[in-house]
Amino acid sequence: MAGRRRWSTEEILDAAAELLRTSDADSFSVRKLAAALGTDSSSLYRHFRSKTELLRAVADRILLTAMADHRPEGDWKQRVTALALRAREAFGQQPQLAAVWGRYASGGTGSRLAMEELLQALRASGLPDAEIPARYHRIVVLIVALISSEAAVSSITPEEYEQGMELFRVAALGADPERFPALAHFARDVRPLGVERGAAFEEILAAQLAQIEAEIPPGPPTAGGKG
Amino acid sequence: MAGRRRWSTEEILDAAAELLRTSDADSFSVRKLAAALGTDSSSLYRHFRSKTELLRAVADRILLTAMADHRPEGDWKQRVTALALRAREAFGQQPQLAAVWGRYASGGTGSRLAMEELLQALRASGLPDAEIPARYHRIVVLIVALISSEAAVSSITPEEYEQGMELFRVAALGADPERFPALAHFARDVRPLGVERGAAFEEILAAQLAQIEAEIPPGPPTAGGKG
DNA sequence: ACCTGAACACCGTTCAAGT
DNA sequence: ACCTGAACACCGTTCAAGT
Numbered sequence: 001m002a003g004r005r006r007w008s009t010e011e012i013l014d015a016a017a018e019l020l021r022t023s024d025a026d027s028f029s030v031r032k033l034a035a036a037l038g039t040d041s042s043s044l045y046r047h048f049r050s051k052t053e054l055l056r057a058v059a060d061r062i063l064l065t066a067m068a069d070h071r072p073e074g075d076w077k078q079r080v081t082a083l084a085l086r087a088r089e090a091f092g093q094q095p096q097l098a099a100v101w102g103r104y105a106s107g108g109t110g111s112r113l114a115m116e117e118l119l120q121a122l123r124a125s126g127l128p129d130a131e132i133p134a135r136y137h138r139i140v141v142l143i144v145a146l147i148s149s150e151a152a153v154s155s156i157t158p159e160e161y162e163q164g165m166e167l168f169r170v171a172a173l174g175a176d177p178e179r180f181p182a183l184a185h186f187a188r189d190v191r192p193l194g195v196e197r198g199a200a201f202e203e204i205l206a207a208q209l210a211q212i213e214a215e216i217p218p219g220p221p222t223a224g225g226k227g
Numbered sequence: 228m229a230g231r232r233r234w235s236t237e238e239i240l241d242a243a244a245e246l247l248r249t250s251d252a253d254s255f256s257v258r259k260l261a262a263a264l265g266t267d268s269s270s271l272y273r274h275f276r277s278k279t280e281l282l283r284a285v286a287d288r289i290l291l292t293a294m295a296d297h298r299p300e301g302d303w304k305q306r307v308t309a310l311a312l313r314a315r316e317a318f319g320q321q322p323q324l325a326a327v328w329g330r331y332a333s334g335g336t337g338s339r340l341a342m343e344e345l346l347q348a349l350r351a352s353g354l355p356d357a358e359i360p361a362r363y364h365r366i367v368v369l370i371v372a373l374i375s376s377e378a379a380v381s382s383i384t385p386e387e388y389e390q391g392m393e394l395f396r397v398a399a400l401g402a403d404p405e406r407f408p409a410l411a412h413f414a415r416d417v418r419p420l421g422v423e424r425g426a427a428f429e430e431i432l433a434a435q436l437a438q439i440e441a442e443i444p445p446g447p448p449t450a451g452g453k454g
Numbered sequence: 455a456c457c458t459g460a461a462c463a464c465c466g467t468t469c470a471a472g473t
Numbered sequence: 474a475c476c477t478g479a480a481c482a483c484c485g486t487t488c489a490a491g492t
Contacts (some may be wrong), residue, residue, distance in 0.1 A: 052387065053390075056394075099379065102376055102379055102380070102420075103379045103380055103382075103383055104383065104387065104390075104391045104394075104420075105391060105394075105395065105419060105420050106394075107391065107394025107395050107397065107398045108394070108398065111398050112398050112402055112407055112410060115398070115399070115407075115410050115417070116402075116406075116407045116408075116409055116410045119409035119410055119412075119413055119417075120408075120409045123409055129412075129413075132413065132416075133413060133416040133417050133418070136413070136417055137417070137418055137427060138427045138430055138431060140420065141373075141376075141420065141424060141427040141428075141431065142373075142427075142431050144376060144420060145372040145373050145375075145376035145377070146368075146369075146372050148372075148375075148376055148379070149329055149368075149371060149372035149375055149376060150372070152326065152329055152330045152375070153329070153330055155330075156330055156331065160279065160331065163280075163331075164331045164332060164334065167283075167331075167332075167333075167334025167335070168332065168334050170334065171334045171335065171338050171339050171342070172342070175339055175343075179343075180339055180342075180343045181343075181347075182343050182346035182347045182350055183339060183342050183343045183346055185346075185356075186346055186356075186359065186360060186363070189359075189360040190342070190346075190360050190363055190364070191360070191364055192332060193329075193331075193332050193367065193368065193371060197368060200364060200365050200368040200369075201368075203365055204365060204368065204369050204435060206438075207434050207435045207437075207438035207439075208431060208434045208435070210434075210438060211433075211434035211437060211438070212434075
């Protein structure tokens with residue numbers, strides 16, 4: 001096994017995923033990946049046209065892993081929520097992948113599994129087929145935005161975090177009550193981005209799903225009730 | 228005027244904003260900014276501790292410009308929507324700034340103006356003061372996520388866009404109907420991220436605001452009616 | 455035919471040496 | 474006292490020259 005020289009595309013993706021998982025913040029690079037594989041960065045360009053293409057493939061792999069053992073449960077809203085939380089967890093501490101995924105989507109098998117589950121959940125909602133693509137699009141835009149934004153915020157360094165908190169404190173607590181009456185009034189209660197974000201994610205998604213539910217025309221209930 | 232050697236922080240911010248507005252996608256760099264000013268990049272580090280700090284200051288300036296002539300109109304939901312659309316327009320084609328803003332927020336005067344207007348709008352909604360900070364946070368998280376995500380998606384190059392579209396087409400149109408029945412069924416109707424995003428932004432925000440409105444306790448209507 | 459060392463054209467940031 | 478040229482430690486990507 002030692003001194004191996006040839007690497008399959010699969011092995012490269014695995015190594016990249018591993019490096020992304022274990023390395024700090026934004027420190028992933030093609031050169032470091034090559035070094036971890038004991039080869040030169042130039043040889044990786046035989047497998048991928050660019051760093052983006054490589055990261056896109058890794059992102060799909062992450063999604064695939066997250067979706068592989070996913071079993072839908074509950075009503076359609078619970079299914080969409082569970083799907084979103086899975087994706088969120090998968091990309092949680094991998095801001096670079098979340099950013100790539102957020103910009104280009106992934107477009108592989110992982111992506112297919114996620115698309116399929118979301119579409120199935122929407123079909124189970126009772127929405128007519130004609131209404132589903134627009135709602136699907138809205139949900140995807142929302143989930144991708146929330147996940148990639150959250151990952152970006154979570155990846156700032158402690159120093160950057162402190163700097164941001166300080167700026168926020170100055171902006172809020174130092175606001176002139178004459179010019180900024182509402183801000184001065186709530187200065188001690190408002191929180192900056194990135195603090196206690198967890199709940200916001202689910203609340204925002206729930207509001208979107210509730211809105212879609214309100215648009216469902218009355219009809220026979222779908223199967224799944226207890227009695 | 229020619230041959231000037233000293234630059235104020237203000238002038239540097241203006242030059243940076245100008246360079247960001249006119250340069251392509253991700254091509255902004257400290258070195259290019261220094262070159263545009265006719266100086267060396269090292270001299271800029273007297274004014275800013277890091278590139279992030281510089282960009283954060285420029286982002287706040289963008290927000291300040293967008294908010295300076297903003298006059299609130301309509302009911303609280305219209306005010307929040309107008310605010311969100313202003314910010315969206317301001318950061319629209321400046322993905323680097325949107326990314327920095329999305330990660331750290333800006334924390335200057337522009338930020339204050341935006342915070343103030345959002346808080347005032349929420350107060351006008353009839354929500355009790357105690358409920359406002361949590362709703363405020365939800366709205367901020369949502370708007371920042373949508374704007375920075377949209378900017379990121381909009382900044383991909385034409386080649387990357389085509390690559391992404393091709394991946395999406397393969398994933399959707401090539402899906403095996405046995406394994407991916409819903410995806411195969413909707414293959415021609417679903418759209419990838421970044422296509423016709425405009426409507427989704429407003430729909431998602433509207434759903435969130437409707438949800439918040441539903442949480443408002445009954446009370447005397449606020450002023451503003453016609454008759 | 456396949457692979458890769460070395461190079462190209464960049465980065466952000468620092469600091470010793472200059473004026 | 475102030476400024477900055479040159480350097481440090483990196484990037485992603487290409488391609489001629491090697492085996």
